[in-house]
Amino acid sequence: MEQNSLLEKWLNNNLSEVEMETFQKSEEYPFYQKLIADASTFKASHFSQLSNFESLKQRLPKREVPVRKLNATTWILRIASVFVLGFALFYFFQFKPEVKIETLAGQKTTVELPDASLVTLNAMSEITYSAKKWKKNRSLTLKGEAFFDVAKGARFDVITDKGSVSVLGTEFNVKQREENFEVICFEGIVKVISGNFTEELRAGERLRLHKGELIRSKSAMEGPQWNSGVSDFIEFPFIEVIKELERQYNIEVILNEVSGESLFTGGFVHNDLENALRSVTEPFGLNFSISENQLVTISKREN
Structure with a gap:
């Protein structure tokens, strides 16, 4: 056969x-x-x-x-x-892989999570979460900065390298860049955990952790300024302001004999580079120049 x-x-x-x-x-x-x-x-x-x-x-x-x-x-x-x-x-x-969403320099985007919560990512930021496990575990990791409009439900966790934020349903902003970790609550109550401390923030309160120092302050904003095209800072080191400028405009900035540790309070717009540069240099009496390849040099003003 x-x-x-x-x-x-x-x-x-x-x-x-x-x-x-x-x-x-x-x-x-x-x-x-x-x-x-x-x-x-x-x-x-x-x-x-x-x-x-x-x-x-x-x-x-x-x-x-x-x-x-x-x-x-x-x-x-x-x-x-x-x-x-x-x-x-x-x-x-x-075994679905985790969902990763990221933005490039000068880019912002809003995404809807499986529970209808909304996340708006600032430039050069990233979130990662598991869509399969979302119903049981509303948790994501964040690199960079994002604004969250969380749908009511089980606990919602935002995890960063510097700390985590837990809420039930609220609006808040989380920023984690280099040595800075900042949380602003716009609605409801959020719990912030970082290292050995745990803090609760209510609407209109801001918490910032910089190089191990915890700073609490009030915030009159109804939402993050960057989501409206403006980056704002309260006593931030100048070098971090410059890094945010680089992220928003996708440029390189060189500080020529200029201290990056001076504290800056103010802001800059995202749609006009020269205007933005004037906003961050004039308070310190600095000059700036822009080359053809978008290389920016900031230097001391000559007497």
């Missing part, structure tokens, strides 16, 4: 005892057996199956098709392809 016929009967569990004995003595049998054993370890869930192939066949429209014999290699490839496809589907649905 031809090997192809034995293989087909074996797959359909229709071999007689004599045929089974013949088939088991063939050179290919160990390979077929291992392939089926590997496929049987695949466990799919939430899928219904028909009781037998005949019930499926009865549902299909009858039509005449040419009969084509399949050789052993074709059968093996078909079995293998089904196994690979099944494993791929299982992996996709059971």
Whole structure:
């Protein structure tokens, strides 16, 4: 009896005892057996199956098709392809990778999370979260700065390298850049955890952690200024103001014999580079120049 016929009967569990004995003595049998054993370890869930192939066949429209014999290699490839496809589907649905959203220099974007919470990312910022686990764990990691409008529900956690913020449903802004960690609450109550301290902020309160020093202050803003095209600062080191300027305009700034530790209070717009540069240099009596390739140099004003 031809090997192809034995293989087909074996797959359909229709071999007689004599045929089974013949088939088991063939050179290919160990390979077929291992392939089926590997496929049987695949466990799919939430899928219904028909009781037998005949019930499926009865549902299909009858039509005449040419009969084509399949050789052993074709059968093996078909079995293998089904196994690979099944494993791929299982992996996709059971082990979905985390969702990552990031912005480039000069870019802002608003995204909707699975629970309808909204996150607006400032320039050069990034959030990562698990869509699959979101219903049980409303948690994401943040690099950079973002404004959150959180839908009411279970606890919502924002995790950064410098600390975390936990809320139930509110509006707040989180900023984590280099050594700075800042949280502003615009609505509701947020809990801030960083290192050994835990603080609660209510609407209109701001908390900032800089180089281990905790600073609390009031905020009269109804939302983050950067979301309206303006970056604002209260006693921030000048070098950090310059870095934010670089992020918003996608430029490089060189400080020529200018201290980056001087504290700056003020702001700059995001749609006019020269205006922005005047806003950050004039309070210190500094000059600036812009080269053709958008390289900005800030230097002391000559007497």
